[in-house]
Structures are given as C-alpha cells and as structure tokens.
Amino acid sequence: MTPEEAELVDRIGLFMETVGAPRTIGRIYGWLMVCDPPEQSLTELATALRVSKASISTMIRPMQEGELVERLPSASREHYYRVVPGGFTQLLQVQLTRMHAGAEAAEFGLSVLGEQRTQQRERLADLRDFCRFAATEIGDDLMRRWADYRANNKE
Amino acid sequence: MTPEEAELVDRIGLFMETVGAPRTIGRIYGWLMVCDPPEQSLTELATALRVSKASISTMIRPMQEGELVERLPSASREHYYRVVPGGFTQLLQVQLTRMHAGAEAAEFGLSVLGEQRTQQRERLADLRDFCRFAATEIGDDLMRRWADYRANNKE
DNA sequence: ATCGTCGTTTAGAAGATTCTGAACGAACTG
DNA sequence: CAGTTCGTTCAGAATCTTCTAAACGACGAT
Numbered sequence: 001m002t003p004e005e006a007e008l009v010d011r012i013g014l015f016m017e018t019v020g021a022p023r024t025i026g027r028i029y030g031w032l033m034v035c036d037p038p039e040q041s042l043t044e045l046a047t048a049l050r051v052s053k054a055s056i057s058t059m060i061r062p063m064q065e066g067e068l069v070e071r072l073p074s075a076s077r078e079h080y081y082r083v084v085p086g087g088f089t090q091l092l093q094v095q096l097t098r099m100h101a102g103a104e105a106a107e108f109g110l111s112v113l114g115e116q117r118t119q120q121r122e123r124l125a126d127l128r129d130f131c132r133f134a135a136t137e138i139g140d141d142l143m144r145r146w147a148d149y150r151a152n153n154k155e
Numbered sequence: 156m157t158p159e160e161a162e163l164v165d166r167i168g169l170f171m172e173t174v175g176a177p178r179t180i181g182r183i184y185g186w187l188m189v190c191d192p193p194e195q196s197l198t199e200l201a202t203a204l205r206v207s208k209a210s211i212s213t214m215i216r217p218m219q220e221g222e223l224v225e226r227l228p229s230a231s232r233e234h235y236y237r238v239v240p241g242g243f244t245q246l247l248q249v250q251l252t253r254m255h256a257g258a259e260a261a262e263f264g265l266s267v268l269g270e271q272r273t274q275q276r277e278r279l280a281d282l283r284d285f286c287r288f289a290a291t292e293i294g295d296d297l298m299r300r301w302a303d304y305r306a307n308n309k310e
Numbered sequence: 311a312t313c314g315t316c317g318t319t320t321a322g323a324a325g326a327t328t329c330t331g332a333a334c335g336a337a338c339t340g
Numbered sequence: 341c342a343g344t345t346c347g348t349t350c351a352g353a354a355t356c357t358t359c360t361a362a363a364c365g366a367c368g369a370t
Contacts, residue, residue: 004267011260018253020175022328030260033282034268034275042347052330057348059328077337077346088257088282092289095250098173102243105166105185112159113189120189126305127188127243133304134247138293149288150281177358197317207360212318214358232316232367 001048005034009049019091024051024059029068032083041078066090089146096139103131156203160189164204174246179206179214184223187238196233221245244301251294258286 001009009030016026027049032040035048042060046053060081063069068087072080106128113121156164164185171181182204187195190203197215201208215236218224223242227235261283268276 002267008260008264008267011263012257015253015256015260018256019250024328030264033278034264034272036272036275038274043345053347054331054349055329079347083278085278086281086285088285091257092254095174098170099247101170101173102167102246105163105170108166109163109185109189112157112163117189117191119193120191123188123238123240126241129305129308130241130243130301133301137300137304138297142293145292146285146288149292150284153284179358198315208317209319209361210359234317 001031001035005031008034019095022059024049024055025063025068027051028056028059028063029083032069032081039072039080039082041080043078045081066094089143092142093139096135096142099131099135101131103128103135106131156186156190160186163189174250177214179204179210180218180223182206183211183214183218184238184243187224187236194227194235194237196235198233200236221249244298247297248294251290251297254286254290256286258283258290261286 009027012030012033013023013026016029017023028045031045031049032038040048042056043053045051045060046056049056060069064071064081066087067084067090069081070084072082074080106124109124110121110128113124115121164182167185167188168178168181171184172178183200186200186204187193195203197211198208200206200215201211204211215224219226219236221242222239222245224236225239227237229235261279264279265276265283268279270276
C-alpha cells in the first residue's frame with residue numbers, strides 16, 4: 001500500500017466513524033475500494049491494514065450483513081471478499097431505517113399522554129410523522145432518485 | 156413525571172442513541188416534548204430527569220447548536236429552554252451533512268490513484284457522487300418534501 | 311456584606327467500544 | 341499422521357464516552 005493509499009484508507013475510516021461505524025470498517029472498505037486485485041482474503045486484509053485477523057474477522061461480518069462487501073464463492077479455504085458495487089447506499093438506508101424507532105417512541109407517547117395536552121400531542125404527532133417520512137418516504141424513494149441523479153451526472 | 160412519561164423519555168433516549176447522540180440528549184428532548192409547562196429551567200430538567208446539572212449543562216449546548224432546543228430570553232437568572240418546533244428535522248440534516256466528508260475522501264482518492272486503475276476510479280467516483288447526492292440533493296430537498304408530506308397528512 | 315441559588319467547568323469514576331494475542335477447531339499438505 | 345495455514349472465538353488491555361461531585365464565579369436577596 002502506497003502512503004497515498006494509506007491516507008485514503010484512513011480518511012474513509014474517519015468518514016465511517018462520523019457516520020457511526022467503527023473506524024476499522026471504514027478502513028477495510030476504503031482498501032477494498034482501491035486495492036488491486038479487488039478481491040482480498042481475510043489474512044491479506046489484516047496484513048495490508050496492519051490490523052489483527054481477529055479485528056478483520058469481527059468487523060467483516062457486519063459489513064457482509066450490511067451488504068457493503070460480499071464473500072466470493074471459492075473452492076479454497078481462504079475467504080475472499082470484495083466490495084459490492086453501489087453498496088455504500090446502505091450507509092444511508094440503515095440510518096433511515098433507524099428512524100422507525102423514533103416513530104414508535106412518539107406513537108407510544110401519544111398513547112399515554114392525556115387528551116388535554118394538545119400542544120404536546122401535536123409535537124409528538126409531528127415527530128412521529130417526520131420519522132415515518134424519513135424511514136419510508138425518503139428510504140423507499142432513495143434508490144430511484146439516486147439512479148436518476150447518477151444518470152444525469154454520467155459523462 | 157408519571158411512569159408513562161418516564162418510559163417515553165427513556166424510549167426517545169434510546170432512539171437518539173441509535174442515531175448517534177448521547178442518551179441524555181434524547182431524554183432531555185423527550186421530556187421537553189411532553190412536559191408542562193413546556194419551558195423548563197436547567198435545574199428543573201436535572202431534577203425531573205434525575206441527572207446531574209453538569210450533564211444537562213453539557214448536553215444542552217450541542218442541542219442548542221443543533222437547533223433542537225432554544226433558550227428563552229428571560230430577565231431572571233434561570234436559563235429556560237424549550238423545544239424548537241420541527242427542530243427534529245435537524246437529526247437528519249446533520250447526518251446528511253456528514254456525507255460531505257465521504258465525498259472529500261473519495262475525491263482525494265481519485266486525485267492520488269493511478270489513471271490506469273479504471274475499475275477503482277469508477278468505484279470512487281461513484282462513492283463521491285453518492286455522498287454529494289446525499290449531502291446536497293437530499294439535504295436541500297428534504298425540507299420541501301417534508302412540508303408537502305406534512306400538508307398531505309394533516310387531518 | 312453574607313448567604314443562597316444559578317449555571318459552568320474540571321477531575322476523576324464508571325461504563326461501553328474496539329483492539330489484540332492466544333487458544334482453538336477445521337481443512338489442506340506432505 | 342504430523343505440521344501448516346485458515347478463520348473464529350474469547351479474555352483482557354487500551355481507549356473513548358458519558359456521567360457525577362465538587363469547586364467555582366456570577367448574580368440577587370436579605
């Protein structure tokens with residue numbers, strides 16, 4: 001890994017950290033984005049990133065579940081991974097999905113709040129609607145809008 | 156605070172935690188959503204939530220900066236706070252703003268990556284575009300779409 | 311002026327997260 | 341079969357975050 005690649009890897013690590021993921025996940029992802037060849041075994045990743053195999057092993061699982069990377073079918077014993085193209089959209093999707101919890105909390109609030117507290121009820125209803133809006137409206141619509149945007153910005 | 160209100164407060168605390176904020180911020184926000192009267196002094200908040208004044212003092216600052224709550228002008232020495240209506244949209248706005256860092260990291264990657272690595276360049280460009288899309292397109296558009304959605308769901 | 315009350319700041323405790331090395335079982339190699 | 345290499349798991353270390361109590365300065369009341 002060149003020093004420039006190392007800097008990229010760390011930058012993506014920091015980025016992932018700001019959106020709530022462990023830094024190592026970002027570093028793995030960053031490296032898989034630029035490495036050559038694009039598929040890497042778990043041991044190779046550990047060596048390249050100077051991180052223990054244990055960390056890679058633990059971190060790569062949520063990455064698979066989140067569909068950021070995929071494991072390649074392989075006859076050998078090694079586990080080879082590569083980025084799934086466009087998988088970074090999951091970063092947002094996951095965040096938006098979490099808004100459901102907000103909607104549920106607000107809904108609960110409405111169910112236990114006295115009828116006469118109209119001002120408070122209005123605020124809770126507003127919060128609930130927004131969380132639903134974020135989780136469903138934006139979420140469902142996201143991929144389509146992204147595809148459009150992407151098509152328009154293609155050169 | 157009734158037990159039901161306490162549960163709501165804790166639920167919103169958990170929700171906030173899932174979106175990356177300290178739990179106490181969520182609990183403060185939850186309480187300010189339903190309390191009566193809707194404006195509360197820092198000391199009152201500490202008492203109601205059974206949290207030290209120090210915590211409230213530390214946590215309420217980022218809440219003000221994030222425009223979740225506002226401090227009321229007041230002649231007295233107490234600092235009175237209340238929720239700013241619709242301020243929860245900031246929860247998403249902040250998240251989306253953070254995507255800028257991803258765009259910058261990808262841009263950096265493109266600037267240091269060899270020209271012949273077309274596959275990698277494509278992936279980075281894609282990541283950059285998506286981060287920009289999330290930060291600007293969605294971000295700018297969010298309020299308008301929310302206003303529409305809100306208007307349509309008003310009864 | 312003294313006292314009580316306000317919010318802030320700071321130092322340290324408590325707790326959660328993240329990382330590593332070592333031990334392990336499974337699978338291939340000679 | 342013994343030896344090597346693979347990924348996983350577990351216990352503990354290191355680190356970061358979050359919380360509190362205590363000390364503090366500012367302000368107002370008596």
